[in-house]
Amino acid sequence: MNHTEATTKLLDAxxxxxxxxGVHAVGMDALRAESGxxxxxxxQCFSSKDELxxxxxxxxxxxxxxxxxxxxxxxxxxxxxVFDWLHGWFSEPDFRGCAFVNSFGExxxxxxxxxxxxxxxxxxxxxxxxxLTDEVLGDRLFTLLEGATVIAAITEDASVALSSRETAAILxxxxxx
Amino acid sequence: MNHTEATTKLLDAxxxxxxxxGVHAVGMDALRAESGxxxxxxxQCFSSKDELxxxxxxxxxxxxxxxxxxxxxxxxxxxxxVFDWLHGWFSEPDFRGCAFVNSFGExxxxxxxxxxxxxxxxxxxxxxxxxLTDEVLGDRLFTLLEGATVIAAITEDASVALSSRETAAILxxxxxx
DNA sequence: TTCAGGCGAGAACGTACGTTCTCACAGTGT
DNA sequence: ACACTGTGAGAACGTACGTTCTCGCCTGAA
Numbered sequence: 515m516n517h518t519e520a521t522t523k524l525l526d527a528x529x530x531x532x533x534x535x536g537v538h539a540v541g542m543d544a545l546r547a548e549s550g551x552x553x554x555x556x557x558q559c560f561s562s563k564d565e566l567x568x569x570x571x572x573x574x575x576x577x578x579x580x581x582x583x584x585x586x587x588x589x590x591x592x593x594x595x596v597f598d599w600l601h602g603w604f605s606e607p608d609f610r611g612c613a614f615v616n617s618f619g620e621x622x623x624x625x626x627x628x629x630x631x632x633x634x635x636x637x638x639x640x641x642x643x644x645x646l647t648d649e650v651l652g653d654r655l656f657t658l659l660e661g662a663t664v665i666a667a668i669t670e671d672a673s674v675a676l677s678s679r680e681t682a683a684i685l686x687x688x689x690x691x
Numbered sequence: 692m693n694h695t696e697a698t699t700k701l702l703d704a705x706x707x708x709x710x711x712x713g714v715h716a717v718g719m720d721a722l723r724a725e726s727g728x729x730x731x732x733x734x735q736c737f738s739s740k741d742e743l744x745x746x747x748x749x750x751x752x753x754x755x756x757x758x759x760x761x762x763x764x765x766x767x768x769x770x771x772x773v774f775d776w777l778h779g780w781f782s783e784p785d786f787r788g789c790a791f792v793n794s795f796g797e798x799x800x801x802x803x804x805x806x807x808x809x810x811x812x813x814x815x816x817x818x819x820x821x822x823l824t825d826e827v828l829g830d831r832l833f834t835l836l837e838g839a840t841v842i843a844a845i846t847e848d849a850s851v852a853l854s855s856r857e858t859a860a861i862l863x864x865x866x867x868x
Numbered sequence: 869t870t871c872a873g874g875c876g877a878g879a880a881c882g883t884a885c886g887t888t889c890t891c892a893c894a895g896t897g898t
Numbered sequence: 899a900c901a902c903t904g905t906g907a908g909a910a911c912g913t914a915c916g917t918t919c920t921c922g923c924c925t926g927a928a
Contacts, residue, residue: 534799535799535800536796536797536798536799538715538797538915539799539800541914541915541916542915542916542917543915543916551876552875552876552877552878553876553877553878553917553918554874554875554876554877554918554919555875555876557916557917557918562916562917563915563916563917610799611795611796614845615792615796615841615845616795616796617796618788618793618796618844618845619713619788619792619793619794619795619796619797620713620715620796620797621713622711622712622713622716622787623712623716632845633845633846636842636845636846650854653851653854654854654855654858656838656842657835657838657839657842657851657854657855657858658834658835658838659838660837660838660841660842661833661834661835661836661837661838661839661841662834662838664792664837664838664841665813665833665834665837667795668791668792668795668809668810668813669810669813674830674834677827677830677831677834678831678834681831681834681862684861684862684866685858685861685862689861718884718885718886719885719886719887720885720886723907728906729905729906729907729908730887730888730906730907730908731888731889731904731905731906731907732905732906734886734887734888739886739887740885740886740887869928870927870928871926871927871928872925872926872927872928873924873925873926874923874924874925875922875923875924875925876921876922876923876924877920877921877922877923878919878920878921879918879919879920879921880917880918880919880920881916881917881918881919882915882916882917882918883914883915883916883917884913884914884915884916885912885913885914885915886911886912886913886914887910887911887912887913888909888910888911888912889908889909889910889911890907890908890909890910891906891907891908891909892905892906892907893904893905893906894903894904894905894906895902895903895904895905896901896902896903897900897901897902898899898900898901
C-alpha cells in the first residue's frame with residue numbers, strides 16, 4: 515500500500531467515523547482500525563489530527579458540492595432541484611446533518627485550518643445558489659437550505675426538504691410591486 | 692452558600708463557558724473556578740457532567756424563548772419582530788450560534804437527556820412560530836430562523852437576520868392563487 | 869546469503885479529564 | 899470548651915487520548 519492509497523483510506527475512514535460520531539468522539543486508534551493503516555503511516559500522511567480533520571472537511575466539501583451541482587445541472591439548473599437533492603440527502607440512513615455545521619459546534623475555538631474549511635464550504639454553497647439565481651434570491655435559498663438541514667438533522671425527518679421546496683417556489687415566483 | 696445558590700452559580704458558569712467554548716472543551720475544574728463552587732458541592736448539585744449539560748440546556752431554552760416571546764409580544768405579536776429580535780441576538784458580542792445546534796454537533800451520540808433537551812427546544816420554537824401564524828407559515832419561518840442562526844454564527848455577520856426578515860415579509864403576504 | 873531500510877503492531881509517554889477521596893477546619897448545639 | 903457534622907481545597911485515581919518510540923519482520927539489493 516503506497517502513500518496516496520493510505521491517504522485515501524484514511525480520508526474514507528475519517529469521513530465515515532467523524533461524520534457518524536463527531537470528531538472528538540473518534541480516536542486515532544479507531545481511525546487506524548477502520549482504515550487498516552498503521553499509526554506510523556497515518557502520521558506520515560497527516561502530521562496531526564487537526565490536519566486530518568481539515569483534509570476530511572475539504573474533501574467532503576468538494577464531493578458534496580459536486581454531487582449537488584451535478585444533480586441540479588441534470589435538471590436544467592432549476593433552483594428547485596436543489597431541494598429535491600436535499601430530500602434525497604436527508605433520507606440517507608446515515609444522514610447526520612451538515613458536517614461543517616456539526617464541526618463548527620464541536621470546535622468552540624477551531625484551529626485556523628478547520629475554521630477556514632468551514633467558512634469556505636458555506637461561502638461556496640452560497641455563491642453557487644447565487645449563481646443559480648441572483649444575489650438576493652441566492653441568499654434566501656441559502657438560508658432555507660441551512661435551516662432545512664439543521665431541522666432535518668435534529669428531527670430526523672426529511673420532509674422539511676419538501677416544505678422548503680414549496681417555500682423556495684414562492685420566493686422564486688416574481689413578486690408584484 | 693446554600694444548595695440552590697450553588698446550583699444557580701453553576702448554571703451561570705456552565706452557560707458562560709459551555710456556550711463560549713463548547714461543552715467538551717470545558718472541564719469540571721474550569722466550572723469550579725468560574726462558579727466559585729467546590730467540586731464536592733458541584734457533584735452534590737449535579738451527579739455528572741451530562742446532568743449539568745442537560746440542566747444548562749433546559750434553563751437556556753426557557754430563558755431564550757422567554758426573551759424572544761416577550762420581545763415579540765411587546766410588538767403586538769408581529770411575526771416579523773422575531774427577526775428583529777434575532778438581529779439583536781446575532782449582534783451580541785459573544786454570539787456563537789444556537790447552543791442546541793452546537794450541542795447537537797458536539798454529541799454524535801448524545802445522552803438521552805441531552806438529546807431530549809435539544810429536541811424539546813427546537814420543537815417549542817417551531818410551535819411558537821406556528822402559534823404566531825399557522826402550520827405552514829410557522830414551519831417556513833422556523834426554517835428561516837434556523838438557517839439565519841447557523842449562517843450568522845459561521846459568517847459572524849448579523850445582517851442575515853435583516854435579509855431573512857425581508858424573506859419572511861414576502862412569505863407573510865398572501866399569495867395570489 | 870547477508871545486510872540495510874522501511875514497515876506494522878502495539879507498547880509507552882505525557883497530558884487532560886471526570887470523578888472520588890483525604891484532611892484540616894469552620895460552624896453549631898450543648 | 900468540646901465533640902460532630904459537613905465544607906472547601908486540592909490531591910489522587912482511573913481512564914482515554916494524541917503522539918512517539920521500540921522491536922521484530924519483510925523486502926530488495928549486492
